Amino acid sequence: MGTHAAAGEPAGGSADEWRRDYELPSERGSSRLVMDELLEQLGVHGWPPSDIFGIHLATEEAIVNAIVHGNKFDPAKTVRVACAVSQDRARIEVTDDGAGFDPASVPDCTLEERLEVPSGRGVMLMRSFMAIAYNARGNGVVLEKRRGPLPG
């Protein structure tokens, strides 16, 4: 774990990008180790509350999926989370030690017959609030959100 200063970038724009990598235990609630600082940094970088809500939700769902479905709570496995936040971009990469999965195999939770199934909404929420891309193995996902031109 460590904070990597974005050295050598020009002043202004994304020069003030905040980056931090985390390694989380495969336990319930360990997303908190990331979230407090991530939310604070989104605020520091001027992201509006509605965007922060969406990034929070998408990141939470990705980390919970990694712990529960990826690592299946195996204490020998960890979840890596790499965060990068600037004024115009938030990027969060979540990788687990699991076998991976095919995101296309997740049934559509909004189908009439699945509306009342109490699980299976995480990936849809991630996709609704951020752009997401899984790696080939399906054990890692990149979540990204870009902000439109700033006023003024």
Add this chain to the structure above:
Amino acid sequence: MTAHRRIDASKIGDVTVVRFVDKKILDEASIQELGVELFGLVEQLNRRSILLNFANVEFLSSAALGKLITLDRKVKAAKGRLKMSNIRPEILEVFQITKLNKVFDIRKDEAEAIAAFQ
């Protein structure tokens, strides 16, 4: 009255009005507890008219949505009625994305929801 840690339940007429203790409903252990307490209203306390007031809730995850769906099913199975109110726009958006706004009876505020039980 059963002791609750995650919810605050009171009665207005025949309606059990539930407020949430946590502003953020995302911790897995808390969500488990929340489920037990909500289901207990139907299964132990035989409440048949339940209103969930979300005024205090700023955030909830898909695991919490799962508990709400299960509660809705339990209430419907018991021929009861479940309504929800005071949901802030971000959370309403989550219900709309997942189309749960079609499953749940969502009202603007507590007064409108209580009136809808009559």
